[in-house]
Every structure is written in C-alpha cells, then in structure tokens.
Amino acid sequence: MLYIIGLGLSDEKDITMKGLEAIKSCERVYLEAYTSILMEKLYEKELILADREMVESQSDDILLNADKINVAFLVVGDPFGATTHADLIIRAKELSIPIQTIHNASIMNAVGACGLQLYNFGQTISIPLFTSNWRPDSFYDRIKENRNLGLHTLCLLDIKVKEQSIENLARGRKIYEPPRYMTINQAIEQLLEIEENRKQNAYTSETLAIGIARLGSLTEQLIKAGTLNQLLSEDFGPPLHSLVIVGNKMHILEVDYMRYFVVDKNKFDEIVKRDYKI
Amino acid sequence: MLYIIGLGLSDEKDITMKGLEAIKSCERVYLEAYTSILMEKLYEKELILADREMVESQSDDILLNADKINVAFLVVGDPFGATTHADLIIRAKELSIPIQTIHNASIMNAVGACGLQLYNFGQTISIPLFTSNWRPDSFYDRIKENRNLGLHTLCLLDIKVKEQSIENLARGRKIYEPPRYMTINQAIEQLLEIEENRKQNAYTSETLAIGIARLGSLTEQLIKAGTLNQLLSEDFGPPLHSLVIVGNKMHILEVDYMRYFVVDKNKFDEIVKRDYKI
Numbered sequence: 001m002l003y004i005i006g007l008g009l010s011d012e013k014d015i016t017m018k019g020l021e022a023i024k025s026c027e028r029v030y031l032e033a034y035t036s037i038l039m040e041k042l043y044e045k046e047l048i049l050a051d052r053e054m055v056e057s058q059s060d061d062i063l064l065n066a067d068k069i070n071v072a073f074l075v076v077g078d079p080f081g082a083t084t085h086a087d088l089i090i091r092a093k094e095l096s097i098p099i100q101t102i103h104n105a106s107i108m109n110a111v112g113a114c115g116l117q118l119y120n121f122g123q124t125i126s127i128p129l130f131t132s133n134w135r136p137d138s139f140y141d142r143i144k145e146n147r148n149l150g151l152h153t154l155c156l157l158d159i160k161v162k163e164q165s166i167e168n169l170a171r172g173r174k175i176y177e178p179p180r181y182m183t184i185n186q187a188i189e190q191l192l193e194i195e196e197n198r199k200q201n202a203y204t205s206e207t208l209a210i211g212i213a214r215l216g217s218l219t220e221q222l223i224k225a226g227t228l229n230q231l232l233s234e235d236f237g238p239p240l241h242s243l244v245i246v247g248n249k250m251h252i253l254e255v256d257y258m259r260y261f262v263v264d265k266n267k268f269d270e271i272v273k274r275d276y277k278i
Numbered sequence: 279m280l281y282i283i284g285l286g287l288s289d290e291k292d293i294t295m296k297g298l299e300a301i302k303s304c305e306r307v308y309l310e311a312y313t314s315i316l317m318e319k320l321y322e323k324e325l326i327l328a329d330r331e332m333v334e335s336q337s338d339d340i341l342l343n344a345d346k347i348n349v350a351f352l353v354v355g356d357p358f359g360a361t362t363h364a365d366l367i368i369r370a371k372e373l374s375i376p377i378q379t380i381h382n383a384s385i386m387n388a389v390g391a392c393g394l395q396l397y398n399f400g401q402t403i404s405i406p407l408f409t410s411n412w413r414p415d416s417f418y419d420r421i422k423e424n425r426n427l428g429l430h431t432l433c434l435l436d437i438k439v440k441e442q443s444i445e446n447l448a449r450g451r452k453i454y455e456p457p458r459y460m461t462i463n464q465a466i467e468q469l470l471e472i473e474e475n476r477k478q479n480a481y482t483s484e485t486l487a488i489g490i491a492r493l494g495s496l497t498e499q500l501i502k503a504g505t506l507n508q509l510l511s512e513d514f515g516p517p518l519h520s521l522v523i524v525g526n527k528m529h530i531l532e533v534d535y536m537r538y539f540v541v542d543k544n545k546f547d548e549i550v551k552r553d554y555k556i
Binding site: 006008009011012013014015016017018020021078079080081086087089090093100101102103104105106108109110111112113115117118119120121122123124125126145149151216218253254256257260 | 284286287289290291292293294295296298299355356357358359364365367368371378379380381382383384386387388389390391393395396397398399400401402403404423427429494496531532534535538
C-alpha cells in the first residue's frame with residue numbers, strides 16, 4: 001500500500017490520528033522536502049527526504065515493493081493542495097499498487113481564516129519571484145478574470161528551493177543555497193509593477209487585500225488587511241506568506257470579519273463604501 | 279479560550295493530534311450536529327450537540343466563561359469550509375474571548391482527489407433540493423461564469439436537517455424528520471432541468487462531470503467520472519455526495535488522472551477530443 005499523507009499546515013501535531021497510524025504501519029516513510037518549513041523530528045520513524053527531483057526521477061524506488069509492504073509519502077498541507085502528486089499516483093496506478101490518501105488542511109481551504117468565504121474565491125494563482133530577466137505575468141489575467149466576476153483571488157507565493165549559485169552551477173557542484181520564501185511585500189511590489197505595465201485595471205494600489213503569514217500556527221499566525229499600498233510596508237515576519245486580493249462583491253459578514261484584521265479602519269470603511277458592493 | 283476545531287472528512291480518526299489535545303483541555307465540548315454523518319462515540323468527552331439554531335440563538339451560552347476556561351466547538355471538515363462559523367467567531371471577538379482555530383481537511387481542498395487540479399476550479403456552488411414550488415437556479419449563472427473561463431465547478435449538494443412534517447409543524451411539535459442527503463443523481467437531474475429552461479449552454483448532457491461519494495473514507499470512498507447523462511444512472515451508494523462539473527480547459531495530467539475514474543473510456547476519449555482544450 002502507498003499511503004499519501006497530508007501533514008497539515010504548521011507543525012508535527014497537525015497530522016491526523018489516521019495519518020499517524022498509517023505511518024506507524026509503514027516500512028519506509030518519505031517526506032516531501034523543501035516545499036515548506038516543517039518539523040524535523042517526528043513520528044518515531046526514520047524519514048527519507050524526497051525532493052521534487054527525486055519524486056520525478058526515482059519514483060520507482062519510492063514505490064519499490066509497495067504492492068507488498070506499506071510505504072508512506074508525507075506531504076505538507078493536503079496531498080492534493082497546491083503541489084499535486086498526480087505523477088506519483090499515476091505511476092503507482094500503472095504498477096497496480098493500491099493507494100490510500102489521508103487528507104489534511106491546506107492553504108486552499110484554511111485561507112477561510114482571513115474572514116472571506118470560500119464560495120467567493122475564483123481561481124487560485126501562484127506568483128513567482130521575478131529575476132532581472134524573467135518577469136512572467138500571465139497570472140495577471142487570472143486575477144482580472146476573478147475580479148471581473150467580483151471574486152477573491154488566493155495568491156500562493158513562490159518558494160525557491162535547491163537553487164545553485166552561479167559558481168557552484170558552473171563547477172557542477174551539487175551545493176544548494178538556502179531556500180528563499182517570497183514575502184507578501186515582494187508579491188505586492190511585483191503586482192503593482194505588472195499593473196503599471198499592463199494598465200488594464202485588474203486592481204489598483206487601493207484595492208483591498210489580506211496578508212496571511214504562518215497560517216495554522218497557534219502562536220505565530222498573523223493576518224493583516226488593508227489596501228495593497230498599505231500592506232506594502234507592513235512587516236509580516238518569517239515565512240510562509242500568502243496574499244488574498246479581495247473581490248469587489250463582498251458579503252456583509254465578510255466585511256465585518258475582515259475588519260478585525262485591517263491596519264486602518266477609517267481607510268477601510270471609506271474604500272469599502274466607495275469601491276465594494278455589499 | 280474558544281477552540282474551533284475541524285474534524286475532517288470521514289470519521290473520528292480524522293482529527294489532528296493538535297485538535298485532540300485541545301479537546302482534552304476543554305471543560306465543555308460542542309459538536310456541530312446534523313451537517314454531516316459522523317462518529318457518535320469519540321474523544322472521551324461528553325459532547326453537547328449544537329445545531330444551527332442553537333449556534334444562532336444561544337451563542338452566548340456556548341461562549342459562557344470561555345474567557346476563563348477552555349471551550350471547544352467541533353465542526354465537520356474545516357472550521358472555514360462550506361459552512362462558516364463567522365457569526366460565532368465575531369460574537370466571541372465582541373466578548374473579547376480568545377479564539378484558536380485548528381484546521382482540517384474539507385471538501386474544498388480534498389476534492390483534488392478526483393484528479394483535477396485545485397488551481398483550475400472557479401467558484402464553488404451549492405445546489406439545493408428542489409421542492410414542487412421552490413426551484414431556485416441562481417447557481418446556474420455561477421457555473422456559466424466558471425465554464426466561460428474553462429474552469430471546473432465544485433457543486434456541494436444539499437443536506438436537509440431538522441425538517442418537520444406538515445402535521446408536526448401545524449401542531450407545533452418539535453419532532454424532526456430524519457436528515458435527507460441530496461444524491462449525485464438528483465443533482466444532475468436538477469441541473470439538466472435548469473439547462474432545459476435557461477438554454478444558455480452553460481453545460482449539456484454530454485458535459486464531463488465527476489461524482490464523488492464519501493470522500494476521505496479509506497474503505498468507502500467512490501469516484502466515478504463520465505458525462506452528466508452517464509452519471510445520471512450510476513449508483514453512488516450512501517451519502518455524502520458531491521459533484522464536479524469539468525471545465526473545458528484541462529491539463530493533460532488531469533485527463534490522465536480522471537481517466538482512471540471514467541465509466542466508459544471510449545466515450546470519454548471521444549468527448550475530450552471533441553469538446554475539451556488540452
């Protein structure tokens with residue numbers, strides 16, 4: 001049996017009882033590495049770190065004998081969250097290996113903690129970290145499609161893992177830089193730059209947004225709401241960060257709830273009154 | 279402290295370790311009743327059933343002393359899933375009661391198990407059970423908006439709880455009928471009736487869809503895919519049921535994965551080739 005087990009959002013205690021029982025039944029336990037900052041010690045099992053490259057190129061090693069023994073593949077969030085594991089699952093199906101998925105919370109549903117209703121979200125997008133010569137902006141069209149319908153947009157922010165310095169790359173040394181996590185501030189900066197270039201009014205610096213940091217952590221979670229311009233200079237602390245761009249069709253309960261998080265209530269009330277349909 | 283704790287999708291072992299620890303620290307534990315079919319015995323605590331009416335009219339009883347002692351409110355799925363608990367949380371904030379949310383899986387993210395990528399979903403809708411004189415269809419416009427963008431639509435199917443028979447209602451007897459759960463077949467029947475009336479081609483009887491029953495159950499989960507017309511006569515067994523209407527912009531991995539669930543592979547391949555953009 002191949003168990004694909006979601007670890008949830010924040011730390012080792014976010015695993016479900018069902019997930020923990022499954023892990024204890026397994027001979028090999030892989031942990032999808034680098035996609036988030038999680039626990040090291042956990043679950044009284046030796047963990048084999050499996051990065052994206054390993055999952056893609058050595059999936060048959062991961063699946064070895066999984067028709068006879070139990071093997072677990074642990075993923076941060078839910079197995080079908082932002083990163084899907086469709087390729088590994090399809091490979092297992094080809095090999096007739098039975099699969100069980102054990103779900104957990106992910107940003108895709110827990111984002112409701114920001115006070116907006118999940119019903120009113122459109123497509124989720126990913127924002128990549130710009131480099132000096134790579135500044136893709138196709139997600140701008142997705143935000144525009146959502147906002148044309150009055151819908152909210154969940155923006156997942158880039159995580160750079162297994163990057164090599166130019167020197168290490170040139171010398172063929174498999175030495176990797178520490179992971180880099182995009183901040184809410186960087187995301188907003190890029191968003192405003194794209195709007196500046198595209199000028200199609202998908203949003204403006206006065207569009208309301210919600211920054212969410214360390215979602216699911218009982219002690220470290222931080223949510224702040226305001227205009228994109230206001231949030232640009234707010235400090236959200238360490239990763240992970242996510243951003244929601246608020247659609248202009250809001251339910252009154254959404255306004256009431258979101259208001260607990262706003263950095264400037266007067267400005268918020270003024271903008272809601274001016275730009276949002278309640 | 280008020281803990282709002284997600285129970286996950288299927289049974290009592292879907293709770294997280296963090297959620298279980300929180301429950302054990304609580305003096306009173308409420309269970310949101312009737313919104314799903316879950317466990318009865320659990321967690322070594324006496325449970326107080328709290329239906330929608332109680333949450334709305336007696337929220338201050340639920341919150342009594344929660345500034346001094348721990349109180350848990352358990353909800354099926356995630357606290358911010360389909361049913362939000364914004365009203366209870368806002369009331370707690372008004373009373374300056376500290377709140378901790380413990381997330382879990384919900385249909386809103388676990389729907390990825392059907393093989394479609396969460397990125398490619400638009401707005402989620404709810405389909406209510408028609409009665410002879412109440413046949414609302416505003417969700418038709420939402421499906422159309424999603425499909426105009428090529429996006430998938432998650433349809434949550436109605437659950438009728440605390441219904442009274444006309445006789446009991448007339449006599450003022452608070453006796454309730456057993457809960458009723460909309461089936462995938464009923465949902466499709468209604469969808470086709472609405473398209474028949476509206477004739478705006480939001481979808482047709484040949485549109486691809488995926489029926490999902492008892493999502494998250496290791497032994498009872500069932501997923502079948504096909505045209506709306508094909509799924510109309512498929513048996514999905516006991517509740518809970520959900521339905522996904524597939525958008526016509528599909529990733530090749532989505533096609534490959536979904537194909538494992540189709541009831542008729544030839545028909546599926548023919549329709550994908552004819553109507554879908556891969």
